[in-house]
Every structure is written in structure tokens, then in C-alpha cells.
Amino acid sequence: IRDILIFVFPFISSFIFIHRLFHLHERMAASVKEGGGNTRGDYAVFAILFFTNILNYVDRYTMAGVLTGIQQDFSIDDAHAGLLQTAFITALAIGSPLFGYLGDRYNRKLLIIIGLSIWTASVLGSSFIPKTSFVGFITMRAFFGFGQAAYVTISPSLIADTFNGERRALMLMLYYFAIPVGSGLGFIVGSKVASVANDWRWGIRAPSFLDAICLVLLIFFVHDRQVPAAEHEIVIEGRATERSSYKNDLLSLAKNATFMTSTFAYTAVVFVTGTLSWWIPSAMQHVQAMTKNLTSTKDLDPNDKARTTFIFGIITIISGFSGVAAGSVLSNLLSSGKWCFSYCRTPRSDPIICAVGTLIGVPSLFAVMQLIPINMYVAEVFMFVCITGLCFIWATNVNLYISVVAPNKRNTANGIQILLSHVLGDGSGPYIIGVISDAIRGPDDHSPGGNWSSLSKAFYVANAILIPAVILFTIAAITYPRDRTAFLRSTNGSMVEIAELATTAENGGATNKVTPSDKTRIPVKLTMTDPALTSSPPRSPPINEKTAIGDQTLIIYIRMVSTMEGSLDPMLYNVGKEEGLCVWRKFKLEKIAPSHHGIFYDGDSYIVLNTKDGADAWDVHFWLGQNASIDEMGTAAIKAVEIDQALDGFPVQYREVQGHESPLFLSYFKKNFRYETGGHDSGFHTVEDILKDFQPKLYRCKGKRNVRCTEVRISRLSLNLGDVFILDVGKEIYVWMPPQSGRLERIRGMERAKNIAETERQNQSKVMKIGTNATNSGSISEGRKVNDASGEAQVTKIAQGDEVKQSLLDSKDAFILDAVNGGIYVWVGKGCTVEERSRAFQWGQTYLYVSNLPSWTTVTRVLESVEPQMFTQWFDDWHGAKKKAEFVPRLFQCSNETGKLVIEEIAGYEQEDLDGDDVMVLDALNIIYVWVGAGANKEEKKEAEKTAQGYLNNSEVKRHKKTVIETVFQGEETPTFKKFFPAWDEKMFKNSARSAANMRKLLFN
Helix, strand or coil: CHHHHHHHHHHHHHHHHHHHHHHHHHHHCCCCCCCCCCCHHHHHHHHHHHHHHHHHHHHHHHHHHCHHHHHHHHCCCHHHHHHHHHHHHHHHHHHHHHHHHHHCCCCHHHHHHHHHHHHHHHHHHHCCCCCCCHHHHHHHHHHHHHHHHHHHHHHHHHHHHHCCHHHHHHHHHHHCCHHHHHHHHHHHHHHHHHHHHCCHHHHHHCHHHHHHHHHHHHHHHCCCCCCCHHHCCCCCCCCCCCCCCHHHHHHHHHCCHHHHHHHHHHHHHHHHHHHHHHHHHHHHHHHHHHHCCCCCHHHCCHHHHHHHHHHHHHHHHHHHHHHHHHHHHHHHHHHHCCHHHCCCCCCCHHHHHHHHHHHHHHHHHHHHHHHCCCCHHHHHHHHHHHHHHHCCHHHHHHHHHHHHCCHHHHHHHHHHHHHHHHHHHHCCHHHHHHHHHHHHHCCCCCCHHHHHHHHHHHHHHHHHHHHHHHHHHHHHHHHHHHHHHHHHCCCCCCCCCCCECCCEEECCCCCCCCCCCCCCCCEEEEECCCHHHHHCCCCCCCCCCCCEEECCCEEEEEECCCCCCCCCCHHHCCCCCCCEEEEEECCCCEECCHHHCCEEECCCEEEEEEEECCCCEEEEEEEECCCCCHHHHHHHHHHHHHHHHHCCCCCEEEEEECCCCCHHHHHCCCCCCEEECCCCCCCCCCHHHHHHCCCCEEEEEECCCCCEEEEECCCHHHCCCCCEEEEECCCEEEEECCCCCCHHHHHHHHHHHHHHHHHHCCCCCEEEEECCCCCCCCCCCCCCCCCCCCCCCECCCCCCHHHCCHHHCCCCCEEEEECHHHCEEEEECCCCCHHHHHHHHHHHHHHHHHCCCCCCCCEEEEECCCCCHHHHCCCCCCCCCCCCCCCCCEEEEEECCCCCCEEEEECCCCHHHCCCCCEEEEECCCEEEEEECCCCCHHHHHCHHHHHHHHHHCCCCCCCCCCEEEEEECCCCCHHHHCCCCCCCCCCCCCCCCCHHHHHHHHHC
16 A cells, blocks of 8 residues: 555545646636636646656656666666667667657647657567567567657647647746656655556556556647747747758758757766666665675665666756756746846846756765765765756756747757757667676676676766856857857748747836836847738727736837828828817818817827928827727827828837827826726717707816816716816806815816817807805715736747846848836837838737737837937937037926926926926026925925935936035026926916915816
8 A cells, every 4th residue: 555655645645636736727727718828628737748758757757767677577787777778868869859850841730749658668668578579678669669659759839839828938947847757756656556467568658558548648638739829929830831841951050059059068967867767776776785795786675676766866856846946936036137136137047056956966966975885875965956957958948949949940950959968868878887887897797896896987977068058058048149140130931939028017106206216228120921910900908007017128129011091181282381289080080170179089089290390300190099899999000101202211219198198298288188988989979969969978187297188978977186087068158166176177177178168169168167065965986997017928938137238239121129117118220111110019919919019118119329318318328419409408397296206398398387386496407406396295305405316316317416405485586497498488487377365266266
């Protein structure tokens, strides 16, 4: 019963562990929409592949657990015993490139089933070979290796194509847990079952019944995923099309320095691990017999033999788990810069961790061989350290070659790596060590002491082989960025692998002022060959005010291969010829009258064109209502491209989303900006039509600096004491100003109401103010509708941190700068055509969608040589090709009402933007003005200079080291201060309604 429990327990515990992990991932993926995540079927497929992989290594190493019994039964020496492993590995190595070639071209499930059938039959058949036919036993061992070649070559690509991002990394890590688990179980199962049955053949035979069960599960539950999920977001791979010849695939892999150096380094490590797994149990038994003064290991108690292999198996399992997990976790931390790794963050994490793990194995293996005859317990501790270090490479090495090998060559690459690692590694390793051991011992010495002495000396060869492995992994770390870049820039039709964005952080109400601190910039190439992305914009995720966004700045390289579609709208022939503002509403590109500028229907999308600088510069914004249809959004993007084409591709383009407009956009509509309910059918009508059958409307005016008036349902539940409300009943417009509403909300509320009455109604409506006691409804908290957007986006790192420079921007191409809270910028080089300049902005949108960034993220297009500061601030080494542009003063509103410094920039500022309730900061480069409003609270006045200093601490603008901070008070402004405003009205802050006292009279008397 004890032996059965020892055999069954690891399988049961592994199943429980995997089941709980899958349950956790199902909960994490609960919000992922259909098609964006993984199904239970995907996890079931992984579970089958995982347990089959465990049996893969169980079947490999059951023979090592009963090796002394096999040697005695077939009367073979160490060299012939090592030949068993050599035959297995040789067949495995021959089959691997063959199945790699077939796996890239034919149904992978069928190939795995064929391989597993051969594998199961050969394992079961080998246990019935008579002891007089050692050749037959070796032959069955070779068939076993050939059958396993199909599985070990193809199954990793099935996992890589089924999962993506962190899930793929986690699944690969779990998949390679099977190496230590299966190897350890192989030693335990082989020795324990052989001990119970008193026959080594049952030790080999027993696992074959589980192999048959896995074969049935593979037939009925595993499928070949033809479209790789991991790469589907940007470019869809055609698995059966545009395949290069096998010769060209091999030449391509041979030229890949990172792949080749890591493969030979991996081979060296496999040489050592294979040799350890094969000979260490026998070596430990020889030491046991030697310490007991026995003449042969035959005289050892079977329970002692089983205990020795059991201990080694347990060490292998625990250290293997630790090594695989530690290697994957350390690589992830090093690449993402989390925790204490923030100062050594690097994209070379995989080869570096492989080198470190191999380096750990060098001294620890030497210590093992010295300590086994002295103190077995201490030797087992160093054995644990050695195997842990060497197991760093299992999952990280797979991630490494996936990062530099095109997806349509990965099965071939895996096959080649298996071929080299087994022929030169664990296939030849046990035999070579056995031959060296026999040569050292001589033909006449068969004592346990002689066997141990010769084996320990032969192991120095394995120890020495780890040193070049460390060197080769180090070289791979050096060549990785170059090969990764070459892979991403390839144009041979291969699918570009998109890996996961590092970490994300919740947007906790960030202000418009963004400081580029702790930036990570990662260049990535996206090859645009997916027709689903070039034909029309993808579906926009719902607006979510608490959507998690990326907290790292990225540079994305875009290769333009698309073509322009459609012709220019006739309404755009003379667009942008005169300074001023133009607003259009789609579908029909209806031009909006100036009197209605600032009114936006939430079911529509709009184009806003601001022509400036003598009609030589343009800003194009396309605005999306929160209830706009997918067709509306698509039309907005298309019309923005047409305007861009009409202006020869030179405007700066912006994407705006309702409720999250940029300060520049809001600066166009300071007097009148509000949201209306409805869409295209709502339309604009004459004043008489409006008042004839007018339906009352209620607007809520809300905002600290940028006040937005939004139409809400007419109900007491819509009211609260913190915002201003406008009730429009047609001929009367009521403005209610609760006591807790903000001063600027009251001003803007009055302005909106007057604009409706005077401009839209042509003075046929009357504005009436309502006192603060107009309702006794109390403060009703606003209910917000939150829609969770789903989907997973992934990009691949090829450089980050200080490695990213301005020199990465190529004039012949376009790039995306993902500045996190600062928005997304599309940089277009001078060498791009007009068509490419137009398409670049659409690809910025595409990146926004597939990266699962919030739908309201600002997208801005900039051109080479005329980059604005908001773009160049993200580059530490930025230098312009021409004379540096003159510094443009900037105005910020600073508030510490919540106890936390909040800084918000005011675009296109004027004197009236100076809010008497707050402290304002005017950045004039080498002079920082602190303007203190009359209505600012005592704490803000007291902390005025600290507020300015806080602003300076958050600013990365290069300025004089003796920058002056000067405080001015409302109504006492200096002449120098006034010069920074377009037109200064001396009366505004003295006896106009802008004073705090007069404003109170205006609003409440």
C-alpha cells in the first residue's frame, strides 16, 4: 500500500495543483470576451499535454532506476549500459528534425498520435524482450526515442499557439515542470515497482498503461489550432501558405547567432543533466556498497537500492520545480524591472538567467562529486543546488528561441535544437562518461570502490563542459537585441510575434499634466498584413473610467504596406484655406454652423479642424460620442484620413472621446461646450421648430477646470448639491447653483445657458437663476455605468530604458510612441508618402484597440522635424535637426484641496482662465510665476511657493539652474506677467464680475 501511494501521490498532487491553477485563471479570464481569451477546452488540452509530458520523462528514466538490474540480467558493462541511452537519444535526434519539418506543414495532432502510439508500443514491448536478446532491447529503446520525437518537437508549438502573453509564459513554465517531476517519478516508479514485483521489467512496463490512457485523451480532446492565438492580434499567419524550403529554413537558423549559441549552450547543459540522471543513482549505489564493504551492488538490499533512487528522485522533483519556477520568475522580473530589478532591467533577461543558472551548476556539481563518499547528506544539498541552477534554462531557453525564430520555423528550430542537444548532449553523454569510466577503472576492477572512483573522475569532464555553456549563453545575451530586431524587421511574410505589454496600472484619475518619469521605451515592429485591420477600424471597447492602462512608455515601429481607399469628399476640396474653426458631423459630413459649435451629440462622431498660423498649420480632431455606432466611428476615421489627404498629410491629428477630451480641444469651445442625447436623426432645426413641441432637457455642468455640460435624465435622482444644473423648458432656461458647486461650474453654467438663449434661440428664451434652496432633495450620488472592456494585447520587447534613442526613428518609416497617461503619438518620417502619412494615424488607433488601452486614450500624429515638445519630452537624448524652437509659456492650475498636489494644464490660455479660487502657475521657462487668486484658501496662499516648487520637481524641461519663482496676487499683476497673455484687461480683476465678491453677488443676489 505504501509503495502504491508513493507511486500515485505525485500524480494526484500535480493534478490538484494544475486544477486549482486553471480555476484561478478561469476567474481571471471571466471578463474576457469570446475570442479574446482561452476556453476551458484550451486548458484541458494543456492538462493532457502536461501529463503526457510527465509520462515522457517517467518512461525515459524508469530504466535509470533499474539500471543495475538490467546490467546484471543482460550481463553488460557500463559502456553497453550507456549505449541504451545513446540508442534512445539517437533515434530521438533523428526523428526530431523530421517531425519538426512535418509539424510546420501538416496536422500536428495526427503526428503526435502517431508518435505516442510508437512510443507506447515500444515501451511495453521492451519489457518482454528475453535476456538473451540485448540487440532487441536496444532496438525497442530506439523506437521509443523515435516515437517521443514527435511529441517533444510539436507539443511546445501547440501550447505557444493556444496561449499568449503571461498565460503562455506560465503555461510553458508549467509544461517544463514535467522535466523534474517526470524524471524524479521515473527513478521512483522504476525502482519501487521493480522492488514490489521483484522484477525490473515491471518497473518499465507499469507506466505504459498510463501512456495508453493519454493516447485516448489526445485522440478525443486535443485539436490542432490552425490560427495561433498568440500572434492573431496584429498579423494573422497563414500556416499553409508562403512556406520557404527546408533548406532555406536551415540556412536562416544557421545565420541566427542567438539561436545557434543558445542551442550549443543548451546542448552542453543537457549533456550534464542527462549524464547526471543516468549515472548518479548508480554512483550512489556504488558508494553505499563501498561503505558497507560489499563486493558488488548485487549484494545491496533491494530496499536500500529503492531508497537511494527514491531520494534522488525527490531531489530531482523539488529542485526541478524550484529551478524552472525561479528561472521563469527571475527572467520576468529582470525584463519588467519589478521590485529590486528596476535598476537592471533588460530585454536580455532570458539568456542572462540561463547563463546564471549554468554558472551555479559549475561549483555545485564539483562539490557533489567530492562530498558523496564523505557525507551523503551534504552532497544531496549541493545536488539540490546544482539541479536547481541547471533547471533555470528549461522554460527560459524556449522563450529565448521563440523570440528570435519566426513562427513558421519554430517546429523546425525545435527539432534542430533537440537533434543537436541529444546527439551531442544526453545521447552521447552517458556513453562517453561510461567509456571514460571503463578506461580509468580497467577491465579487471569491478568492485564498488573502483566503479565509484572511475565514475567520479569521469564526471570532471561533465563539470568542465558547463564552462563553455556559460560563455555561449553570455554571447547569446550580447547578440539577442540584434537578432530580435532583425526578426521583427524581416519582410519574408512571417508572422510577427507579439508578446505581452509589461505591467499595467489602474488610472486613478490622472490629470492632464504628465511627467515623463520612470519611462520605459520599447521599439517594436508591426507588419501590417491583416486584411481585417486594413479594411476598417476594429471595434472600439466601451468607455471605462477605471480601465487599467499600461505604465510603460513604448516606441512601436510600423512598416507601411497598405493602400489608400476611396476618393476625396467634395466638401473637403477647399478645406484649411482660411484660419478658424470648422466642425463636421458624419455620416454625410454635414458642416455645423458656428452658432452650434460646441454642441456634441453622444450618438454621433465629429471632425473638428482648427486652421492657424496663416493657414499653414492645422490641428484635426475626430470626436467620438460614447453611444456612437461602430459605423459612425469608422466614418470618423475615414473622413479624418480624407482631410489629411486634402492637406497633403501635414496636419497634427488627435483622437478625442466623449468625457476625456484634451485641453486643446476644449479650448476651442470655452463659451459653449455641452453634450446632447441622440445622434444623426436629432439634427438642428429652426428656432420656431425647436420651441413648437419642445421637450424639456436637463443638463449637469461638472468639472474643476474643464467644465462639461451633459444632458441627463429629468429626475430628482439626477440632482446633487455638488454640480450646476440647467433646466431647459423652451422659452425659459433655469440655472440652479447648489452651495457646494464650484465657482467655475457656476460661471460656465451661466455662459452655457446664455449661449443657448442668445445664439441658438435668437433671444427668444429667457435665462433665470434659481437659489440654492430650490430643492430639498438632498445630495444624491451620481450613478455611473461602468462597462468592462476585454481583450489582451501583446508587444514584443527588443530594447528598453536607455537603449531607446532618437536614432531608432527611421525617416523612411513611421513609429508609435506609447506615452502611457500622456497618450499615443504616431511619428511619421520624411520619407513616407502622403498615403503612408494618412494611414499612420489609423494604425495608431489599431494599436490602441489591440493593446487594450482605454478607449479615450489620446492619439496624436506628429511629423519629423516639427515634433512638438509634448512628443520630444519622452526622449532623454532628443536633438532637433534645425534651430531649437522657442519656448512656449504654459499655464497650469494648481490645487491642493484634497491634500495632494494636482496640476492641470490649460491649453490656449487667456486672462479669463485665471481662476480666482485657485493658485495658477505660469511657466515662462526661467521664471515661474505663482498667481494667487483672491478666492484661494489660506492654505493655498501660504503654500504658494511650495506649490511652484512642486511643479518644478515634476517638470523635466531644461531650464537655468537659477530659475526664479515669483509670486503675484490677483489684481496686483506686474507688467512682465501681463505680457504673457494675448490681451490683458486691466478692469477684469478690479471691478468686474470676475472678482470673488462681485461673482457672489451676481450668482446669489
